[in-house]
Amino acid sequence: MRVRLLLTLIVAAMMLVPVQAGDVSVQQTDQQEDSRQPSANATTLYLWHDGINNAWTHFDANDTTSTEDGVFTEDIDNGLIDIDLRFRMNPELDKRLMMTVDGELRGTLKLDLEGDWTNGDNQGPCQNDCEQLNITVNYGMNELYRYHHTSTNQGEQEIPFTYRFTEEDNIWDARDGNPVVHVTMKLRGDRTTGFGGLTQTGNPASFTMYLGEDSRVDLPIHESTWEEAFQAGEDGMEEEESPGFGLVVASAAIAMAAIAQRGRLEEDE
Structure with missing residues (x-):
């Protein structure tokens, strides 16, 4: 009987001991230390580019791998510039985010533009092959907002865009809601040089985007986002499971x- 009692106590103790995979506290600390992820004090996406082929975004206002001069530029004297920049969050979003319903996304792009980008006005070289500025914000496979800007000017300018969240799009589910800011535009230049370089006619085309704090997206992340219950999700495993x-x-x-x-x-x- 004593043996049976001892075995019963051992089984009871085993059933009461919680089992977890890995050191959860360490995992949470590692996530908190990554300043590129969102937090209660970091709710702004900043746009970055390496000046060659790679564009990305994250929640840190500093990035030493982006261009040293803080701008992305493409230019051409005579021809078409096709801007197609996808600023995808890197590293991928590792938290669930809840946006405030009716809260406002506020974005800004700082640009410096030259050339022609308007079709059909007979005031430049565009021949139905140009495209004005378009800004699209996605979360995962979902399109959140698309903005077509029709009042772009020559020279340096800030382009603001806004969107109000609804109950249908206010939950971004970690990597399945990884944000992307997509910027497109087509500009044409028509500068020509004659007489051995002594004369020039027409205008070049140039697209310059200022990065970091000059081009960003502010998100109305609800304070409930940082609660453990929300991060666990409705289908999250309970501790004993x-x-x-x-x-x-x-x-x-x-x-x-x-x-x-x-x-x-x-x-x-």
């Missing part, structure tokens, strides 16, 4: 079988 729990159950089943077998042996004696 975390990886490793099956091992405890299996061990308990083996121990219970041993108790039953021991009981039968004692009864036979």
Whole structure:
């Protein structure tokens, strides 16, 4: 009987011990230390580019891998510039975000433009092959907002854009809601040089975007975002159902079988 009691106590203790995969506190600390992820004090996406092929965005106002002069530029004397920049969050979003319903997304692009980008006005070289500025904000595979800017001017300027969140688009589910800011525009230049370079006619085309704090998207992230219950999600595993729990159950089943077998042996004696 003493053996059966001892085994029963062991099984009970095993059932009460919580099992978790890895050191959760360490994982949470690592996430908090990544300044590129959103937090209660970091709710702005900043746009970055390496000046070659790579564009990205994240929540840190500093990035040493972006261009040293803080701008992205393409220019041409005579021809078409096709701007197609996808600023995808890198690293991927690792938190669920809840936007305030009716809260306002506020974005700004700072640009410096030259050339022609208007079709059909007979005031420049565009021949139905140009395109005015378009800004699209996506979260994961979902399009949140598209803005077509028709009042762009020559020279340096700031382009503001806004959007109000609804109940249908205010939840961004971590990597499945990874944000992307897509910027497109087509500009044409028609500068020509003659007489051995002594004369020039027409105008070049140039697209310059200022990066970092000059081109950004402010998000109305609700304070409930940072609560553990929201981060767990409706389909999140409860603590006792975390990886490793099956091992405890299996061990308990083996121990219970041993108790039953021991009981039968004692009864036979």
